[in-house]
Amino acid sequence: MNANAQTSGFSNLDKSKMWLAVVVVVVGLVAFYWLEGRQTIWARSGILIGGFVFAGLLIAFSGFGSFLKEYVVESHFELRKIIWPTRQETLQTTMVIFVVVFIISLMLFGFDSILGLIFRWLFSADWT
Numbered sequence: 438m439n440a441n442a443q444t445s446g447f448s449n450l451d452k453s454k455m456w457l458a459v460v461v462v463v464v465g466l467v468a469f470y471w472l473e474g475r476q477t478i479w480a481r482s483g484i485l486i487g488g489f490v491f492a493g494l495l496i497a498f499s500g501f502g503s504f505l506k507e508y509v510v511e512s513h514f515e516l517r518k519i520i521w522p523t524r525q526e527t528l529q530t531t532m533v534i535f536v537v538v539f540i541i542s543l544m545l546f547g548f549d550s551i552l553g554l555i556f557r558w559l560f561s562a563d564w565t
């Protein structure tokens with residue numbers, strides 16, 4: 438038996454970059470709210486957006502960034518293979534679903550009404 442164990446493929450440096458990106462985002466959020474009243478909204482927003490951009494760049498230049506890029510490219514390729522239904526097929530399918538739901542709701546109403554009559558008859562009968 439030849440079983441190869443696959444690892445995540447992310448080095449400790451990549452993991453450190455990910456944690457640093459999280460810390461940068463948290464620091465940017467904290468600075469945005471901590472500087473309220475001390476700085477203009479433009480300065481605070483610049484700090485916040487700068488933190489997000491820096492964190493994004495850290496992630497982009499890590500192993501996870503290349504993994505994410507490959508995932509997006511492959512997902513886009515798979516989306517192009519989908520055959521979407523036409524408008525007529527969508528409308529026909531929707532109408533079939535509406536009809537089936539209506540029929541099942543009528544059946545459930547009938548069963549509920551019959552069971553309601555049976556239970557009312559059972560519990561209102563004078564057994565003495």
